[in-house]
Amino acid sequence: MANKNLTVALLGFxxxxxxxxxxxxxxxxxxxxxxxxxxxxxxxxxxxxFPDSPFADRIVHxxxxxxxxxxxxxxxxxxxxxxxxxxxxxxxxEAGKSVVTxxxxxxxxxxxxxxxxxxEKGVRYLFxxxxxxxxxxxxxxxxxxxxxxxxxxSGILNGTTNYILTRMFADGASFDAALAEAQxxxxxxxxxxxxxxxxxxxxxxVILAAMATGLRVDPNTIPVEGIRHxxxxxxxxxxxxxxxxxxxxHMGFVDDKLSVWVAPCMLPRQNPLSNINDVFxxxxxxxxxxxxxxxxxxxxxxLPTAGAVVSDLVDIASHPFDAATALRWADAPADALxxxxxxxxxxxxxxxxxxxxxxxxxxIFAENAQAVIAREVEAKDVIxxxxxxxxxxxxxxxx
Amino acid sequence: MANKNLTVALLGFxxxxxxxxxxxxxxxxxxxxxxxxxxxxxxxxxxxxFPDSPFADRIVHxxxxxxxxxxxxxxxxxxxxxxxxxxxxxxxxEAGKSVVTxxxxxxxxxxxxxxxxxxEKGVRYLFxxxxxxxxxxxxxxxxxxxxxxxxxxSGILNGTTNYILTRMFADGASFDAALAEAQxxxxxxxxxxxxxxxxxxxxxxVILAAMATGLRVDPNTIPVEGIRHxxxxxxxxxxxxxxxxxxxxHMGFVDDKLSVWVAPCMLPRQNPLSNINDVFxxxxxxxxxxxxxxxxxxxxxxLPTAGAVVSDLVDIASHPFDAATALRWADAPADALxxxxxxxxxxxxxxxxxxxxxxxxxxIFAENAQAVIAREVEAKDVIxxxxxxxxxxxxxxxx
Numbered sequence: 128m129a130n131k132n133l134t135v136a137l138l139g140f141x142x143x144x145x146x147x148x149x150x151x152x153x154x155x156x157x158x159x160x161x162x163x164x165x166x167x168x169x170x171x172x173x174x175x176x177f178p179d180s181p182f183a184d185r186i187v188h189x190x191x192x193x194x195x196x197x198x199x200x201x202x203x204x205x206x207x208x209x210x211x212x213x214x215x216x217x218x219x220x221e222a223g224k225s226v227v228t229x230x231x232x233x234x235x236x237x238x239x240x241x242x243x244x245x246x247e248k249g250v251r252y253l254f255x256x257x258x259x260x261x262x263x264x265x266x267x268x269x270x271x272x273x274x275x276x277x278x279x280x281s282g283i284l285n286g287t288t289n290y291i292l293t294r295m296f297a298d299g300a301s302f303d304a305a306l307a308e309a310q311x312x313x314x315x316x317x318x319x320x321x322x323x324x325x326x327x328x329x330x331x332x333v334i335l336a337a338m339a340t341g342l343r344v345d346p347n348t349i350p351v352e353g354i355r356h357x358x359x360x361x362x363x364x365x366x367x368x369x370x371x372x373x374x375x376x377h378m379g380f381v382d383d384k385l386s387v388w389v390a391p392c393m394l395p396r397q398n399p400l401s402n403i404n405d406v407f408x409x410x411x412x413x414x415x416x417x418x419x420x421x422x423x424x425x426x427x428x429x430l431p432t433a434g435a436v437v438s439d440l441v442d443i444a445s446h447p448f449d450a451a452t453a454l455r456w457a458d459a460p461a462d463a464l465x466x467x468x469x470x471x472x473x474x475x476x477x478x479x480x481x482x483x484x485x486x487x488x489x490x491i492f493a494e495n496a497q498a499v500i501a502r503e504v505e506a507k508d509v510i511x512x513x514x515x516x517x518x519x520x521x522x523x524x525x526x
Numbered sequence: 527m528a529n530k531n532l533t534v535a536l537l538g539f540x541x542x543x544x545x546x547x548x549x550x551x552x553x554x555x556x557x558x559x560x561x562x563x564x565x566x567x568x569x570x571x572x573x574x575x576f577p578d579s580p581f582a583d584r585i586v587h588x589x590x591x592x593x594x595x596x597x598x599x600x601x602x603x604x605x606x607x608x609x610x611x612x613x614x615x616x617x618x619x620e621a622g623k624s625v626v627t628x629x630x631x632x633x634x635x636x637x638x639x640x641x642x643x644x645x646e647k648g649v650r651y652l653f654x655x656x657x658x659x660x661x662x663x664x665x666x667x668x669x670x671x672x673x674x675x676x677x678x679x680s681g682i683l684n685g686t687t688n689y690i691l692t693r694m695f696a697d698g699a700s701f702d703a704a705l706a707e708a709q710x711x712x713x714x715x716x717x718x719x720x721x722x723x724x725x726x727x728x729x730x731x732v733i734l735a736a737m738a739t740g741l742r743v744d745p746n747t748i749p750v751e752g753i754r755h756x757x758x759x760x761x762x763x764x765x766x767x768x769x770x771x772x773x774x775x776h777m778g779f780v781d782d783k784l785s786v787w788v789a790p791c792m793l794p795r796q797n798p799l800s801n802i803n804d805v806f807x808x809x810x811x812x813x814x815x816x817x818x819x820x821x822x823x824x825x826x827x828x829l830p831t832a833g834a835v836v837s838d839l840v841d842i843a844s845h846p847f848d849a850a851t852a853l854r855w856a857d858a859p860a861d862a863l864x865x866x867x868x869x870x871x872x873x874x875x876x877x878x879x880x881x882x883x884x885x886x887x888x889x890i891f892a893e894n895a896q897a898v899i900a901r902e903v904e905a906k907d908v909i910x911x912x913x914x915x916x917x918x919x920x921x922x923x924x925x
Binding site: 130150151153154157158160161162163164255261262263266267269270271272273274275276341399402414415416417418419420421422423424425428430431433434435437438440441442445446449450451452 | 559
């Protein structure tokens with residue numbers, strides 16, 4: 128006796144929404160085989176009409192139709208932005224419907240509250256697509272690593288900045304030229320600030336840190352440094368040190384206190400994250416039992432992101448809500464946080480003054496990355512003196 | 527109201543067995559938080575006594591004590607070898623107990639039968655630790671990628687051979703010298719044939735292929751080539767081509783027919799598997815929706831393997847048996863298999879005769895990997911003529 132199909136409503140029929148409808152339709156047979164039931168798309172909420180779409184008859188413009196329909200099991204929120212995505216997610220959970228989202232902004236800012244509401248209502252709130260696009264990483268962290276203490280998570284979490292940095296290293300391009308190329312190829316928005324200034328990566332590392340520790344930190348208060356100030360000179364120095372520069376979101380512990388930040392980092396070539404190029408993402412997780420595990424793949428794109436959304440639907444179709452295993456976060460209390468993230472600061476390389484000819488940097492820091500880290504204290508003194516400014520400010524564990 | 531603890535019996539108290547006891551004990555609080563219940567180790571079956579172990583009172587020597595005790599929920603088989611591991615696994619499933627194993631030999635050879643028996647009895651048969659050690663890969667393949675069509679899986683699945691090849695490239699060591707070093711470091715057995723001749727990797731790619739397709743092929747009948755014949759000259763040629771050589775287990779499709787094999791492959795440096803060195807493992811999965819995803823980590827070792835075993839226990843503690851989602855394999859019928867795996871053969875590089883000075887190989891094949899592949903037909907003709915022998919016989923998709 129087959130189970131009843133899972134009935135879903137999609138909020139948003141843009142890139143991810145239409146991709147999700149495509150994955151559900153094209154791979155319905157695989158979904159049935161894996162879960163013992165199918166997935167029916169009952170509604171698609173969008174402001175626009177799609178008269179030529181095979182889903183034209185599913186389009187609605189009023190969220191109340193969805194939230195008031197008791198047949199809808201799951202609301203899939205793919206609208207982006209905090210509002211009304213947050214309000215719609217709350218209302219769906221209040222109505223006893225599970226919610227799946229690709230919206231990292233809502234999860235990073237309101238995840239604690241929405242997970243608590245879901246648990247209270249006996250439904251699921253899942254967001255695999257919010258981090259790492261098509262890379263399965265949140266579910267492995269929650270399930271396969273559940274018996275592990277996560278020591279750290281370090282990730283290349285933003286494809287736009289990784290593309291820009293890759294071009295700067297491959298072609299010697301300036302930041303501005305590489306950004307222009309990324310925009311031309313559709314990898315960067317016209318207003319690229321959420322990507323290049325690190326906010327997108329900040330939301331994602333906040334979600335990863337909360338999955339790893341149960342504690343959510345506010346993405347708007349963690350130290351975040353983007354890549355706008357990286358120059359060709361920094362690239363030359365990194366190359367001379369046999370390193371690369373990547374924008375890293377990091378979660379770790381300093382004296383048992385949680386530390387979460389985003390910054391460009393100098394990575395030795397033997398670090399597995401250093402080989403992740405172009406728009407690819409990678410997440411390196413270090414746990415007490417498994418050691419280092421890397422998850423790598425397409426961090427964005429229509430079908431990868433939609434595939435991650437559908438993996439959450441498959442999870443809901445396979446596993447009913449269980450109060451004993453329901454995911455819950457707490458907002459991190461101030462005393463759980465590392466008080467001064469700069470305590471972790473390691474100036475792997477720094478410049479004196481603004482001009483950056485190669486002769487202007489202190490070669491003692493360029494022998495190799497290990498030697499550089501050994502000079503940590505010295506570097507801090509130089510920076511504190513105001514004589515130099517750091518790039519790649521944070522320690523990375525070296526493989 | 528907390529659930530009843532999960533009661534387990536460990537078969538084997540060697541490296542993995544003692545590691546599993548350690549993970550369960552040290553991380554009991556995390557297991558409780560994730561699953562809402564604890565794990566009790568009730569018995570440990572071993573031929574030896576362990577008078578100084580904190581688990582001394584749990585040691586038994588008679589499997590019947592375990593299989594006849596209705597309190598035991600899960601039997602964890604970590605004995606290695608086919609017999610009596612297979613018989614004990616069958617008996618445990620027959621008795622209505624779930625079975626978790628790290629034993630790739632049993633899973634690859636008897637997985638179809640044991641999964642069917644488990645489904646019939648309404649219990650679970652799980653084996654995350656049998657492939658990739660501590661790397662979560664089987665569960666992501668079964669769950670996160672369930673709605674995807676898997677186009678191919680390519681993996682560095684054996685740490686011993688990867689260590690040997692890494693040494694040959696890093697130090698210019700011969701195969702024999704690198705093997706001796708691996709043996710000295712405890713990475714290779716005194717009798718290394720299961721590793722260096724590819725059988726271990728064959729069992730693992732058979733398991734991955736079955737997870738991806740539902741079809742199990744016989745690991746004893748697939749084409750398997752090890753690394754014994756790789757010479758320093760092969761290494762030089764690979765380096766001249768900006769490639770590396772890795773022992774790859776591969777599953778893919780040729781004209782919709784399943785093809786599964788193990789062979790040393792020439793990998794261009796941009797292939798993400800080419801950067802996986804030493805005893806690390808990596809699995810690259812290509813699916814229709816997610817594209818390429820790489821899972822990388824420690825493929826062996828006491829705690830990583832034990833961590834994977836415990837991840838299966840966490841799964842069982844969290845999710846009861848469900849007939850609709852129970853994993854089932856079928857033994858692949860002959861007409862589902864690619865008839866001649868040599869159809870896939872690409873001679874990336876070949877030698878004429880036995881001696882291998884650099885001047886003896888045809889430089890036309892050394893321009894770059896793409897050019898080499900373009901010369902596929904020509905290479906086949908040369909090999910067919912008996913004038914040359916191939917290394918790296920199989921096509922790898924190039925990133």
